Amino acid sequence: MATSIFPTKAELDEIIVGPDSVAWRRTSDTRLYLAMLYPLLLQVAHPTVGAGVRDFSDFQRRPWERLLRTVDYVSVLVYGGREAAAAGRRLRGLHRRFKGIREDGERYHALEPDAYAWVHATLIDTYVSGHAHFGSPLSRDEVDRFYREYRRLGRLIGVRERDLPATWSGFRTYFERMLAEELVRTESVGRVLETIRDVPAPPVPVPGVVWSALRIPASRALWLGGIGLMSPALRRRLGLNWTRLDEAQLRALGRVSRALAPVMPERMRVTGPGQLRWRRKEIAQWLTAAAASSDTSRSS
Secondary structure, three states: OHHHHOOOHHHHHHHOOOOOOHHHHHOOOHHHHHHOHHHHHHHHOOHHHHHHHHHHOOOOOOHHHHHHHHHHHHHHHHHOOOHHHHHHHHHHHHHOOOEEEOOOOOEEEOOOHHHHHHHHHHHHHHHHHHHHHHOOOOOHHHHHHHHHHHHHHHHHHOOOHHHOOOOHHHHHHHHHHHHHHOOOOOHHHHHHHHHHHHOOOOOOOOOOHHHHOOOOOHHHHHHHHHHHOOOHHHHHHOOOOOOHHHHHHHHHHHHHHHHOHHHOOHHHHOOHHHHHHHOHHHHHHHHHHHHHHHHHHHHO
């Protein structure tokens, strides 16, 4: 039974995180909006995920809504308490109907374990890399704790523990192998890059200090964060040009963003609980849609 991949009620207390966890303190820093494009590009460069986004996503019509749904998902997962368990089941149920043909002619299903776990993995790397470049870098102990916490949180959405390595060092080996062997320039990579070319500033209820830090458009900041966090080898394989000017702007953006730390209030460092309140209606809508889609797919 598919439900066996989810934790039991008795296991939830070991999985759900609270204010004393690294995940609680580090996954909703406002400055991480600068890295929002990075995990999406890594995800859609996976042939299965890219095909699913091509066939079922409305990203091109509503890019910020799609990105904000990712933030909503993370907010529920980390800050939703026991409600995250029900939300995770619904989210996995939504993906049950995502299937079709990849660009290489192979059949795909969104619940393929390697593809499904890869999405979770990209978020793990984004938090660590995003803070190193734009936020408050995590210590090695924090990285290890964060990885253990967030890996366990994956069980709430049906990512089995065996789908990701047990340790951070093992994760780095796995992650580098995925970058080198699995990711390709899919149609969805091109579509995402085209869509964000003229995207406006995000509709988030926080001061625009991050986006105006260097007085560059939000689309440029997104592009720098998304492409700049990639390795040179991956950029080349995805056909992404990166110049010395790009590198200089990325470094400058990082310096300015990291320098904001002493003056950032707590509500901008930990925005997750506020995100749940602000987006309560939208979150309820997509969870309801996920539940309905899951019910439909089971009956068909």
